[in-house]
Amino acid sequence: MEQQDEEIKELTRLLNLVWGSEELAYERLNRLRDSYNCDLFNAMLSLVQVAFVPESFFTDLLGNRTSAGSRYEPASTYMEATICLGPRVLESTELAPIVLLHEMIHHWELTLAQDLYLFEYPSTVDVLIDRIFSDPIRARKWRATHSKRFLAKAHEISTKREIDLATLLYGHMHLRR
Ligand SMILES: [Zn+2]
Numbered sequence: 001m002e003q004q005d006e007e008i009k010e011l012t013r014l015l016n017l018v019w020g021s022e023e024l025a026y027e028r029l030n031r032l033r034d035s036y037n038c039d040l041f042n043a044m045l046s047l048v049q050v051a052f053v054p055e056s057f058f059t060d061l062l063g064n065r066t067s068a069g070s071r072y073e074p075a076s077t078y079m080e081a082t083i084c085l086g087p088r089v090l091e092s093t094e095l096a097p098i099v100l101l102h103e104m105i106h107h108w109e110l111t112l113a114q115d116l117y118l119f120e121y122p123s124t125v126d127v128l129i130d131r132i133f134s135d136p137i138r139a140r141k142w143r144a145t146h147s148k149r150f151l152a153k154a155h156e157i158s159t160k161r162e163i164d165l166a167t168l169l170y171g172h173m174h175l176r177r
Contacts, residue, residue, distance in 0.1 A: 055069075055086055
Protein backbone atom coordinates (compact mmCIF):
# COMPACT_ATOMS: atom_id res chain seq x y z
CA MET A 1 0.00 0.00 0.00
CA GLU A 2 2.77 2.37 0.95
CA GLN A 3 4.50 1.73 -2.33
CA GLN A 4 1.30 2.57 -4.15
CA ASP A 5 1.01 5.87 -2.29
CA GLU A 6 4.58 6.62 -3.22
CA GLU A 7 3.83 5.88 -6.87
CA ILE A 8 0.83 8.17 -6.89
CA LYS A 9 2.91 10.94 -5.34
CA GLU A 10 5.57 10.33 -7.97
CA LEU A 11 2.97 10.60 -10.73
CA THR A 12 1.62 13.86 -9.28
CA ARG A 13 5.15 15.26 -9.13
CA LEU A 14 5.72 14.33 -12.75
CA LEU A 15 2.44 15.92 -13.85
CA ASN A 16 3.25 19.13 -12.00
CA LEU A 17 6.69 19.27 -13.51
CA VAL A 18 5.81 18.46 -17.11
CA TRP A 19 2.24 19.77 -17.47
CA GLY A 20 1.97 22.41 -14.76
CA SER A 21 -0.52 20.40 -12.74
CA GLU A 22 -2.68 17.30 -12.94
CA GLU A 23 -5.72 19.44 -13.81
CA LEU A 24 -3.88 21.14 -16.66
CA ALA A 25 -2.72 17.79 -18.01
CA TYR A 26 -6.29 16.46 -18.02
CA GLU A 27 -7.54 19.68 -19.57
CA ARG A 28 -5.02 19.59 -22.40
CA LEU A 29 -5.38 15.92 -23.20
CA ASN A 30 -9.18 15.98 -23.00
CA ARG A 31 -9.21 18.95 -25.36
CA LEU A 32 -6.90 17.10 -27.74
CA ARG A 33 -9.09 14.01 -27.58
CA ASP A 34 -12.11 16.12 -28.57
CA SER A 35 -10.32 17.86 -31.43
CA TYR A 36 -8.88 14.57 -32.73
CA ASN A 37 -12.38 13.15 -32.63
CA CYS A 38 -13.67 16.05 -34.77
CA ASP A 39 -10.79 16.20 -37.20
CA LEU A 40 -9.85 12.56 -37.63
CA PHE A 41 -12.93 10.50 -36.73
CA ASN A 42 -15.71 12.76 -38.12
CA ALA A 43 -16.83 13.43 -34.53
CA MET A 44 -18.25 9.91 -34.50
CA LEU A 45 -16.35 8.43 -31.57
CA SER A 46 -18.27 7.82 -28.39
CA LEU A 47 -16.81 9.34 -25.26
CA VAL A 48 -13.62 7.74 -24.07
CA GLN A 49 -12.20 8.79 -20.71
CA VAL A 50 -8.55 9.66 -20.21
CA ALA A 51 -7.00 8.42 -16.97
CA PHE A 52 -3.52 8.82 -15.55
CA VAL A 53 -2.20 5.70 -13.89
CA PRO A 54 1.01 4.78 -12.07
CA GLU A 55 3.61 2.45 -13.54
CA SER A 56 2.48 -0.59 -11.54
CA PHE A 57 -0.77 -0.51 -13.52
CA PHE A 58 1.21 -1.99 -16.38
CA THR A 59 2.72 -4.93 -14.53
CA ASP A 60 0.98 -8.24 -13.98
CA LEU A 61 0.98 -10.22 -10.74
CA LEU A 62 4.32 -11.76 -11.61
CA GLY A 63 5.86 -8.36 -12.05
CA ASN A 64 6.13 -8.58 -15.82
CA ARG A 65 5.51 -5.50 -17.87
CA THR A 66 2.33 -5.84 -19.87
CA SER A 67 2.40 -2.69 -21.97
CA ALA A 68 4.52 0.10 -23.28
CA GLY A 69 3.00 2.59 -20.86
CA SER A 70 -0.52 3.06 -22.11
CA ARG A 71 -3.61 0.93 -22.46
CA TYR A 72 -7.07 1.10 -23.93
CA GLU A 73 -9.75 -0.38 -21.70
CA PRO A 74 -13.01 -1.08 -23.53
CA ALA A 75 -16.24 -0.15 -21.79
CA SER A 76 -17.52 -2.75 -19.36
CA THR A 77 -20.34 -3.09 -16.86
CA TYR A 78 -18.08 -1.40 -14.34
CA MET A 79 -16.56 1.45 -16.26
CA GLU A 80 -16.67 3.60 -19.35
CA ALA A 81 -14.16 3.11 -22.14
CA THR A 82 -10.89 4.53 -20.87
CA ILE A 83 -7.47 5.36 -22.20
CA CYS A 84 -4.91 4.83 -19.43
CA LEU A 85 -1.67 6.77 -19.72
CA GLY A 86 1.31 6.00 -17.49
CA PRO A 87 4.35 8.01 -16.42
CA ARG A 88 6.53 6.89 -19.31
CA VAL A 89 4.06 8.49 -21.70
CA LEU A 90 3.18 11.49 -19.55
CA GLU A 91 6.80 12.51 -19.13
CA SER A 92 6.69 14.00 -22.63
CA THR A 93 4.15 16.57 -23.84
CA GLU A 94 5.11 15.57 -27.37
CA LEU A 95 4.67 11.84 -26.95
CA ALA A 96 1.47 11.81 -24.86
CA PRO A 97 -0.80 13.26 -27.60
CA ILE A 98 0.51 10.71 -30.12
CA VAL A 99 -0.04 7.82 -27.72
CA LEU A 100 -3.50 9.18 -26.95
CA LEU A 101 -4.23 9.08 -30.67
CA HIS A 102 -2.93 5.50 -30.93
CA GLU A 103 -5.31 4.39 -28.19
CA MET A 104 -8.15 6.34 -29.82
CA ILE A 105 -7.63 4.23 -32.94
CA HIS A 106 -8.19 1.13 -30.77
CA HIS A 107 -11.39 2.72 -29.48
CA TRP A 108 -12.48 3.58 -33.02
CA GLU A 109 -11.75 0.05 -34.21
CA LEU A 110 -13.67 -1.60 -31.40
CA THR A 111 -16.71 0.67 -31.37
CA LEU A 112 -17.06 2.09 -34.84
CA ALA A 113 -15.00 0.57 -37.61
CA GLN A 114 -17.16 -1.19 -40.13
CA ASP A 115 -16.22 -4.24 -42.11
CA LEU A 116 -16.77 -2.08 -45.14
CA TYR A 117 -14.01 0.28 -44.16
CA LEU A 118 -11.26 -0.16 -46.68
CA PHE A 119 -8.15 -1.30 -44.96
CA GLU A 120 -5.53 -0.65 -47.49
CA TYR A 121 -2.16 0.84 -46.80
CA PRO A 122 1.13 0.99 -48.68
CA SER A 123 3.53 -1.91 -48.28
CA THR A 124 6.03 0.51 -46.72
CA VAL A 125 4.00 0.16 -43.50
CA ASP A 126 4.77 -3.57 -43.31
CA VAL A 127 8.41 -2.88 -44.08
CA LEU A 128 8.48 -0.36 -41.24
CA ILE A 129 6.99 -2.84 -38.77
CA ASP A 130 9.48 -5.53 -39.75
CA ARG A 131 12.34 -3.09 -39.40
CA ILE A 132 11.36 -1.96 -35.93
CA PHE A 133 10.66 -5.44 -34.62
CA SER A 134 13.87 -7.25 -35.33
CA ASP A 135 12.46 -10.18 -33.34
CA PRO A 136 9.77 -11.94 -35.44
CA ILE A 137 7.99 -13.31 -32.36
CA ARG A 138 7.57 -9.85 -30.92
CA ALA A 139 6.42 -8.61 -34.33
CA ARG A 140 3.79 -11.37 -34.49
CA LYS A 141 2.57 -10.60 -30.99
CA TRP A 142 2.25 -6.94 -31.80
CA ARG A 143 0.44 -7.62 -35.06
CA ALA A 144 -2.03 -9.87 -33.25
CA THR A 145 -3.44 -6.81 -31.47
CA HIS A 146 -2.99 -4.34 -34.33
CA SER A 147 -5.09 -5.37 -37.30
CA LYS A 148 -4.73 -4.26 -40.88
CA ARG A 149 -7.66 -1.97 -40.30
CA PHE A 150 -5.80 -0.39 -37.39
CA LEU A 151 -2.69 0.01 -39.55
CA ALA A 152 -4.66 1.57 -42.38
CA LYS A 153 -6.25 4.10 -40.06
CA ALA A 154 -2.91 4.88 -38.41
CA HIS A 155 -1.33 5.38 -41.80
CA GLU A 156 -4.17 7.67 -42.90
CA ILE A 157 -3.86 9.76 -39.73
CA SER A 158 -0.08 9.97 -39.80
CA THR A 159 -0.23 11.26 -43.37
CA LYS A 160 -3.02 13.72 -42.66
CA ARG A 161 -1.42 15.16 -39.53
CA GLU A 162 2.23 14.65 -40.46
CA ILE A 163 2.82 12.50 -37.42
CA ASP A 164 5.75 10.10 -37.51
CA LEU A 165 4.13 6.73 -38.25
CA ALA A 166 6.59 4.68 -36.20
CA THR A 167 5.85 6.82 -33.15
CA LEU A 168 2.11 6.54 -33.74
CA LEU A 169 2.39 2.76 -34.02
CA TYR A 170 4.88 2.08 -31.23
CA GLY A 171 5.00 5.26 -29.21
CA HIS A 172 7.26 4.97 -26.29
CA MET A 173 8.74 1.60 -27.29
CA HIS A 174 9.98 3.12 -30.48
CA LEU A 175 11.42 6.25 -28.90
CA ARG A 176 13.41 4.29 -26.39
CA ARG A 177 15.12 2.12 -28.92
ZN1 LIG B 1 -1.92 -0.52 -29.60
